[in-house]
Amino acid sequence: MGLTDDRERFREVGEERREDLSEFITHGNLGGSDPDRVRIPIKIVDLPSFEYDRRDAGGVGQASGGQPQPGQPVAPEPGDGEGDPGEEGGDHEYYEMDPEEFARELDEALGLDLEPKGKRVVEEVEGEFTDTARTGPKGTLDVDEFFKRGLKRHLATDFDEAYVREGLFVAGADVDDVFAWARGNSVPVSHAWIADAAATVAAERDEPIAALDRWASFDELDDAVDPEPVSHRIRRDGIDSVPFRREDERYRHPEVIEKRERNVVVVNVRDASGSMRETKRELVERVFTPLDWYLTGKYDAAEFRYVVHDAEAWEVDRGEFFGVQSGGGTRISSAYELVAEILEEYPYSEWNRYVFAAGDSENAGSDTAQSVIPLMESIDANLHAYVETQPGGAASNARHADEVEAAFDDADDVAVARVSAPEDVTDAIYEILSTESAADGTSAGKAAAGRTDGGERT
Template identity: 85%
Template sequence: MGLPEDRERFHEVGEARREDLAEFISHGDLGGSAPDRVRIPIKLVDLPSFEYDRREMGGVGQGESGQPQPGQPVDPEPGDDDAEGEPGEEGGDHEYYEMDPEEFARELDEELGLDLEPKGKRVVEETEGDFTDTARAGPKGSLDVDEFFKRGLKRHLATDFDGSYVEEGLFVDGAGVDAVFEWARESSVPVSRAWIADAAATIAAEHGDPVEALDRWESFEELEANVERETVSQRIRRDGLDSVPFRREDERFRHPEVIEKRERNVVVVNVRDASGSMRETKRELVERVFTPMDWYLTGKYDAAEFRYVVHDAEAWEVDREEFFGIQSGGGTRISSAYDLVEEILEEYPYSEWNRYVFAAGDSENAGSDTQQNVIPRIESIDANLHAYVETQPGGTTRNARHADEIEEALGDRGNVAVARVGGPEDVTDAIYEILDTEGNDE
């Protein structure tokens, strides 16, 4: 094996030694990545290189060319391990394994066992396919002759009947036109009363009035027992089919199938409590849940847009850079955020956009705001998924009821998820709880 093969092998080993994805999400430096590029630290493996054999370079005891004499102290050469400098001043060598959001989404699917299939919504292109669709109007040259014939034949077969069998009903003792018509209908013979009346007139003209004088059967039951009714298919097999009476309503014209190409697009509105109770540790947990989900959805969809809303007692929109760090000193009224979310989503019709609303906070909310305002808002805002992430390091406090109330009221809906994060170790479980709810929405 040569040096190029060794180098390639060592690179592969280095990539295999990169930080585990779940470990990176829970404890790694997420800030080193960008929205379109995820950078995961890897542990370096020293690559092989050529070095000179130090035995050929001379040494102590050789007095020529200024070399030290026996017994003379030898100064360490530059680069020795005893070089000047405080221990720990220099950081270790490190590199990064970079992946785009598509690869990140694939790996997170594998890591967590997710199976989210994005839905295509907005139509971005229409093309014409094969002439497989039909309509009742169109150019004469596009007439579907086969369909035209089949429709005419089907109607003909449905309305045809054994005329001689119906005429026998006129020879039943005491049976007039009305009685024969009623008997024919009961026998599922598709004959009209006018046809029976015409047949009775023809028989009367041929044999003279009254027809009753020609009675052959005492009852319709006797007629049915002695005369076999011939089906349409039997008659066609015997005599063939001379013609099919077509109607304009039988015409169908071929049109090309319209193929719609739909873009798998998504808008994500991330909401965060910025009130005084949201300290740095809680804000970091929000970032560890929301950031990987942003990468994941970016990788899953053709086009993704992200909007960021923070709130205390009031709500306002910010950019991504401000979202995870901003903190106010105010109280908390979560419904103010959903009022703003509703306004934002008016720009993204649900018929054209997949919509996600992800909110996070420490579950503290003013008075009855959750019951009276937030829950009705969630029910009225159309979205693929509503999620709330409770961040309470050390356990939930007594007045932190928002997550519980959401779960009690909406937990049985297929598009609402509640997750609780008490520390970094809970982050991947929370991500799974949220994204798996969307994956099972069908």
Template identity: 85%
Template sequence: MGLTEDRGRFREVGETRREDLAEFISHGDLGGSDADRIRIPIKVVDLPAFEYDQRAAGGVGQGGDGQPQPGQPVDPEPGDGDEEGDPGEEGGDHEYYEMDPEEFARELDEALGLDLEPKGKRVVAEVEGDFTDTARSGPRGTLDVDEFFKRGLKRHLATDFDESYVREGLFVAGADVDDVFAWARDQGIPVSRAWIADAAATAEDGHGEPVAALDRWESFDALDAEVDREPVTHRIRREGLDSVPFRREDERFRHPEVIEKRERNVVVVNVRDASGSMRETKRELVERVFTPMDWYLTGKYDAAEFRYVVHDAEAWEVDREEFFGIQSGGGTRISSAYDLVEEILEEYPYGEWNRYVFAAGDSENAGSDTTERVIPKMESIDANLHAYVETQPGDGAANARHADEVEAAFEGDDGVAVARVSEPDDVTDAIYEILSTEAEDDGPRTGDGRATGRTDGGERR
């Protein structure tokens, strides 16, 4: 292998060794990416190069303007490059690997063992599928002949019977038309009294004597013991079927199946504590958890909208740029954020939108606000998933109880996730804890809006 091929091979290897996704999320620069383009740094490997031996300095032909100097790399391909003084054309983006949110979602699934299947909510179109539905009316050209025949034949078989067997009932001693009709019905034979009356009026014994003058059987039991009733299906197999009497009620007309196309759409409301206790380190941990989840859900859903709420003792909506950096000097009342979340989600009906509410903070909250106001609000707001991320570096504060109280209140409820992040290395575990919580099927919800349980049983791989 020549130097040129070897150099190309090393460059190819270097460019494919981008930074590990989990490492990038936990420690990388997330600010270089945006909602539609995620830039992952590449781990560049050193390329081989020859250098002039510094020990060979001096001597004839050494030095001078334009001449190679000791330690200077040797160009393996002289003349293959920019002319002296010309600017280079190679860009600087080769140090990053770029992916769109769809690729990011696939790779995060693989890296963390996630398997979120988005659900279609909002109907965006109705299209006609195959002619698989039927109705009692329709154009004559759409008559389902097979169904028409099957219904007629089924009705015919249900009303047909062994006529010779019923006629034998007329030869029972002392039996009249009513007696024969009652006996036939007890046998499950679908014969009418009028048919038996007609048969009695016309039946003869073969010698011109009316049936009424004959006593061939002592009783119906004696008749049943001597004469077997032939099933209709056996007679049809033997004699065939000349015709099937169809009725208008047997008609069925084919219609195309109406298929609803549903858009897999989602709204994510991100909530962050902006009170004075949320210092830079805590805010950075919030960003490292929320930003990859935004990218992930953007890649998973056909349409994704994001709203951002910050709060201290009051709550207000901000844009994404302000969300991670803003800080106030006020106290903390988390319920104020959920009051605003409830208002925002009125714009996104749960029957038409997948809804996620992700909140984060250092678990510090005023008095009994969590138990008296936040938890009831979480119960009443319908969402695919509620999540709270505690960002509390070190051992945390003594009054940081919010995450514990939420976790205790919703224990066993798979519509709520609680994660704790004390350092960057905890970030991917928190993301997994949140995104793996939602069940494959939302399932029925209780009157207070809480999901009744998950069905995926997903276990981290």
């Protein structure tokens, strides 16, 4: 194996050593990425190379006056020995992916299959000329369909004329009797045709129809004569012509395809009260940031709004969202009141809507039961989610997640996830994204209708 092969093999190994997606979400530096560009570190592999010694330029072990004598000290080369540390940083390489690729890889890594729902129709486009109608421009006449319909109708109304004429030779039978007999044998003949045939036969024989007796009864005729099937007659004689009617005409039209805009608005909510220390805030970031990337990659258009709260709520930009902290108390309902106002800008008939909230599950008094749950029921959304971040496990006064879970225990559009360490992050993301109903996007309010505050059905 030559040097070129060695280098190619080392390059392949380097690409394979990109951080696993789950490892990156759990422990990686999420802040090094942008909303539309995810940068995942690659573990560097040094490629092999040769270094050559300039034998005529001197070097360690070779003095300027020739070979050193035993015991003679050797002067160090410039740059050897102690000195100031270097100021240049080490090499860092990244594997970059857009949100679409990130969403595909997360689907594969976690076994997800979220299919975005189209909302408002933004345009109607014309497809291939596969639809037909009774009217249209002459140039769009579907000749094949026209012929098929005419032929089908012709075959459906065809009958063995000689067989029906034999009915005219039954003793005592008139036109009405022959018509009743023919229709009783499922022959698609008209009364007018039989009347014309009777007149023709009588004229040919120059005697009245009653005098042309050949059969004593219709039963005798049926025993002696069988009608010839249409298929046999066509194979023998072929078809000279197909009598078309205007009702057989069909005109080709393009298939109308509705293009629906798959857009989404995500409102991220975070507790910024004094109890939300740095570790808890980091867990929120590790859950919400991949969710933002994922939904950006899944939808045609995605908008994100960020709300933080203590006892009051206010809107911030993304840069402030994960870092801001206050020293106040906690009233989670204040955030949902603001969420309801924000979502008035995004009609549910036109937007997919997600409301993701996170905190340490601490809330003031009965605020969860009396205010938060009714607000969640009233806010139409594809998915409501609450992420409890309690390193080391839930505190005794952290009841919000439990109360929400009890109130929406059978809802398919409300998720509750608990994260006590970075290792829980991917499980929380899966819990949230796998909860949304793939059927109809029913709102939490509809799913929870008919409940009491305790979460029981009325």
